[in-house]
Each structure stands twice: as C-alpha cells, then as structure tokens.
Amino acid sequence: MRFYHRLASPRHFYRIAGQWIPWLAGIFFVLLVWGLYESLFVAPTDYQQGESYRIIFIHVPAAWMSMFIYFIMAVAGAINLVWRMKMAEVVLVASAPIGAAFTFLALVTGSLWGKPMWGTWWVWDARLTSELFLLFLYLGIIALYGAIEDKRTAGRAVSILALVGVVNLPIIHFSVEWWNTLHQGSTVSLMGGAKMDPRMLRPLLVMSFAFKFYYGWVLFLRARNEVLERERNTSWVRELVEGKAT
Amino acid sequence: MSEFLRMGGYAFYVWTSYGLAFVLMTALVVSPLIEKKRLIEGIRRKLRRERREK
Numbered sequence: 001m002r003f004y005h006r007l008a009s010p011r012h013f014y015r016i017a018g019q020w021i022p023w024l025a026g027i028f029f030v031l032l033v034w035g036l037y038e039s040l041f042v043a044p045t046d047y048q049q050g051e052s053y054r055i056i057f058i059h060v061p062a063a064w065m066s067m068f069i070y071f072i073m074a075v076a077g078a079i080n081l082v083w084r085m086k087m088a089e090v091v092l093v094a095s096a097p098i099g100a101a102f103t104f105l106a107l108v109t110g111s112l113w114g115k116p117m118w119g120t121w122w123v124w125d126a127r128l129t130s131e132l133f134l135l136f137l138y139l140g141i142i143a144l145y146g147a148i149e150d151k152r153t154a155g156r157a158v159s160i161l162a163l164v165g166v167v168n169l170p171i172i173h174f175s176v177e178w179w180n181t182l183h184q185g186s187t188v189s190l191m192g193g194a195k196m197d198p199r200m201l202r203p204l205l206v207m208s209f210a211f212k213f214y215y216g217w218v219l220f221l222r223a224r225n226e227v228l229e230r231e232r233n234t235s236w237v238r239e240l241v242e243g244k245a246t
Numbered sequence: 247m248s249e250f251l252r253m254g255g256y257a258f259y260v261w262t263s264y265g266l267a268f269v270l271m272t273a274l275v276v277s278p279l280i281e282k283k284r285l286i287e288g289i290r291r292k293l294r295r296e297r298r299e300k
Contacts, residue, residue, distance in 0.1 A: 040250075045254065050254040051253040051254035051255075051256050051260060052253070052254070052256035052259055052260065054253070054260050055260055055263045058263050058264060058267045059263065062267070097274065098274060101273075101274055104270070105266060105267055105270055108263075108266055109263040112259045112263050113259065115259065116256055116259055214271065217275075218274050218278070221275065221279065221282075222278045224278075224282070225278050225282050225285060228282070228285050228286070228289070229285060232285075232288075232289050237289065238289070238293060241286055241289045241290055241293065242293065
C-alpha cells in the first residue's frame with residue numbers, strides 16, 4: 001500500500017521510473033537479440049508460406065501490444081475517473097502514441113503479409129476493420145488530449161473515451177470466430193495452447209516479451225516528460241533542473 | 247548470405263516489415279529523449295528570467 005501511494009506521487013513516480021528505465025531497456029535488448037536470432041535463423045521455413053511467414057514475428061507481437069496497451073489505458077482511465085489519480089492520467093496519455101504505433105505496425109505488416117499470401121493488401125473483413133478502428137481510437141485520444149487546454153480536464157475526457165472504446169477489444173479478439181474472415185483464426189491461445197512448431201512458437205513468445213519490456217521502457221520515458229511538464233512550477237522540479245548537468 | 251537476404255523471393259515484404267518496426271520503435275525512443283532536453287531547457291530559461299526580474 002505504501003508503494004502504491006508513493007507511485008501515486010508525481011515526484012516519487014519520476015524517481016522510481018528513472019531507476020527502472022535502464023533495466024527495462026537492458027532486458028528489452030537482450031530479448032530482442034535473442035528473439036530476432038530465433039525468428040530469422042532458427043525457425044524453419046514454413047511448408048506452405050515459405051519465408052514470407054517470418055513477418056509473423058513482428059505482426060503478431062505488434063497486434064498483441066496494440067490490444068494490451070489499450071487495455072492498460074482503459075484501466076488507467078477507470079482508475080482516474082474513480083480516484084482522480086494524477087499518475088493514472090499520465091500513464092494513459094503517455095501510452096497512447098506507443099499503442100498507436102504498434103497498431104499501425106500490425107496493420108502495415110499484415111498488409112505486407114496479405115499481399116503475397118492472399119493476393120490483396122487489404123480486405124474489409126471484421127478483424128482488419130476492427131483493428132483499423134482501434135487505430136482511430138488511439139488517434140482520437142491523442143487529438144482530444146491535445147485539443148483541451150487544461151490538462152486535468154483533458155485527462156478526464158480521454159479517460160472516458162478510453163473506457164468507452166474498450167468494447168472494441170473483445171470485438172477484435174473474437175472477430176475471427178464471430179464472422180467469416182479472410183484473416184485466420186488464432187494459432188496461439190492461453191487456454192488451447194499453440195498449434196505450431198515449438199521452433200516457431202519460441203521466437204513468437206520471445207519477441208512478444210521483448211515488446212512488453214520495450215513498452216515499459218518507452219512508457220516511463222514519456223511519462224517522466226509528462227510529469228516534468230505538469231509539475232514545472234513546483235519546487236522539486238526546479239531543484240531537479242538546477243542540479244542537473246544535462 | 248544473399249540466399250538469406252532473398253527470403254525465398256519474399257525479401258520486399260519481409261524486410262519492409264522488419265524495417266518499419268525498426269524505424270517506428272527507434273523514433274518512439276528518440277522523440278521523448280529530445281522532448282526531455284527541450285523541456286528542461288525551457289524550465290531553466292524561465293528560472294533565469296525570474297531571477298533577473300527579482
């Protein structure tokens with residue numbers, strides 16, 4: 001409980017996030033090198049798709065991140081609306097560009113995979129359309145936050161939008177079951193296990209862990225800036241700025 | 247090596263995917279680092295101005 005209270009204070013959040021950053025970055029780089037090695041050199045050629053399927057090691061972790069980050073933002077939005085917690089707002093706002101980037105990456109890599117395998121860059125099937133809608137939600141949150149001058153009001157507005165938009169997550173997830181989609185069903189699931197060669201599954205999981213640590217790293221970089229900006233007139237930020245060489 | 251880079255004829259699709267991931271993820275790290283410098287400079291300048299006015 002004490003830890004929670006300290007994280008809720010911008011000053012302590014700034015300090016603790018600063019201590020975590022090198023670790024998150026370090027673990028990310030180790031996992032990334034391992035994951036890339038497995039993805040490009042260890043995983044065997046697919047008997048149907050040849051080498052093109054190696055896009056999966058970017059596409060699927062990026063798509064998972066696009067939903068994971070949105071879920072974190074919706075939770076932060078709920079916490080902010082119920083307890084008026086400043087740091088939840090900061091986490092929400094700092095996450096949005098990262099989530100938008102992963103959503104964009106998932107869409108474009110999907111397109112680059114779809115062209116050689118399906119013969120088309122894009123179809124309006126339920127999976128692709130709901131993922132595109134997720135990108136618009138992210139962009140909407142970023143735009144809405146930027147459009148409102150007062151940060152606390154802006155924070156409350158984006159909390160509501162993030163929370164309302166969360167209904168899109170189950171739609172994305174179940175779209176391949178509820179509708180007839182060109183997009184394939186899930187190959188990996190928490191309950192059902194994975195229907196793929198372990199030499200293909202391992203890089204997929206390593207890359208998705210790498211992306212999680214990357215998110216933590218960039219989230220803290222961005223959240224610290226957001227804290228600095230919001231607290232620019234407080235004495236602790238002034239002392240920090242005066243004392244710092246860079 | 248060239249066999250590896252060819253990706254069985256799918257080089258464009260595979261390497262564009264990995265390349266875009268690299269560009270986006272690098273940009274997301276670099277932009278907050280630049281932003282931080284800008285923020286700290288801004289606050290410093292404001293502090294100096296206030297001190298002169300006193």
